Amino acid sequence: MSTGSFIAVEGPIGAGKTTLSTMLSQELNIPLLKEIVEENPFLGKFYDNIEEWSFQLEMFFLCNRYKQLEDTTTKYIQHGQQVISDYHIYKNLIFAQRTLSGVKWEKYRQIYHILTGDLPKPDLIIYIRADLQTLLKRIQMRGRSFEQNMDTAYLEQLIIDYDHAMASLAESEPDTKIITIDGNQIDFVTHREQFDLIVSEVKEYIK
Numbered sequence: 001m002s003t004g005s006f007i008a009v010e011g012p013i014g015a016g017k018t019t020l021s022t023m024l025s026q027e028l029n030i031p032l033l034k035e036i037v038e039e040n041p042f043l044g045k046f047y048d049n050i051e052e053w054s055f056q057l058e059m060f061f062l063c064n065r066y067k068q069l070e071d072t073t074t075k076y077i078q079h080g081q082q083v084i085s086d087y088h089i090y091k092n093l094i095f096a097q098r099t100l101s102g103v104k105w106e107k108y109r110q111i112y113h114i115l116t117g118d119l120p121k122p123d124l125i126i127y128i129r130a131d132l133q134t135l136l137k138r139i140q141m142r143g144r145s146f147e148q149n150m151d152t153a154y155l156e157q158l159i160i161d162y163d164h165a166m167a168s169l170a171e172s173e174p175d176t177k178i179i180t181i182d183g184n185q186i187d188f189v190t191h192r193e194q195f196d197l198i199v200s201e202v203k204e205y206i207k
C-alpha cells in the first residue's frame with residue numbers, strides 16, 4: 001500500500017472535522033470522503049433513547065464506513081491517489097465503547113475487528129481538540145435539532161475518550177503521523193492565515 005496518500009480528520013462532535021476536511025480537500029485538490037449524517041435513520045432516535053437504539057446506530061455507522069473505505073481503497077488508495085476523510089474508522093470503537101455494554105458490546109467489538117482488520121489506515125490524522133464550551137457552542141450554532149438536547153456528560157466523556165484514543169493510536173500505529181490542532185484557539189474558518197499554517201503542515205506529510 002502506498003504511503004502519504006490517506007488523510008483523516010478527527011475530533012469529538014462539532015470539533016470542525018467536516019469543515020476542515022472540506023477546506024483541505026478544496027485547497028489541496030484531494031477527493032473528500034464525507035460522513036453520512038442526514039440520511040442516518042437512527043441518529044434522532046438514538047439521541048432520544050441511547051440505550052434502546054445504540055446497537056442499531058453503531059452497526060449502521062460501522063457498515064457505512066466499512067463500505068465507504070472499501071470503495072475508497074479500490075478507487076483511490078490502491079492507485080496511490082490521495083484522499084481525505086472526515087473520520088477515522090477507529091471512531092466507531094470510541095463511541096461504541098461508551099454506548100454499548102455487555103453482550104452487545106462484545107458482539108460489536110468482534111464484528112468491528114473482523115470488518116476493519118484489512119482496511120487502509122490513514123498516513124496522517126489531523127486531530128482537532130476542543131473543550132466542552134467550544135463544542136457546545138458549535139453544536140448549537142450548527143443547529144441540528146436531534147443534537148440540541150445532547151447530554152453534556154456524554155460529550156464531556158467523549159472529549160476524554162478521544163484523547164485516550166489518539167494516544168492509543170499513536171502507540172499502536174507508529175507509522176501514522178498525528179497533527180493535533182487546538183480547536184479552541186485556532187480558528188481556521190475566519191482566519192485564513194491559521195488555515196494556511198495547517199495547509200503547510202499537512203503538505204510536509206503528504207506525497
Ligand SMILES: Nc1ncnc2c1ncn2[C@@H]1O[C@H](COP(=O)(O)OP(=O)(O)OP(=O)(O)O)[C@@H](O)[C@H]1O
Pocket residue numbers: 011012013014015016017018019020035086138139141142183186187188189190
Ligand atoms: N474553527 C472553527 N471556528 C468557528 N466555527 C467553526 C470552526 N470549525 C467548525 N465551525 C462550525 O462549527 C460547526 C460544527 O462544525 P463541523 O460540522 O465541521 O463539525 P464536525 O466535527 O464535522 O461535527 P460532527 O462530529 O457532528 O460530524 C459548524 O457550524 C461549523 O461551521
Ligand SMILES: Nc1nc(=O)c2ncn([C@H]3C[C@H](O)[C@@H](CO)O3)c2[nH]1
Pocket residue numbers: 013035037043057058061091092095096099147
Ligand atoms: N453513537 C455514535 N457512534 C458513532 O460512531 C458516531 N459517529 C458520529 N456520531 C454522531 C455525532 C454527531 O451527532 C453526528 C454526526 O457526526 O453523529 C456517532 N454517534
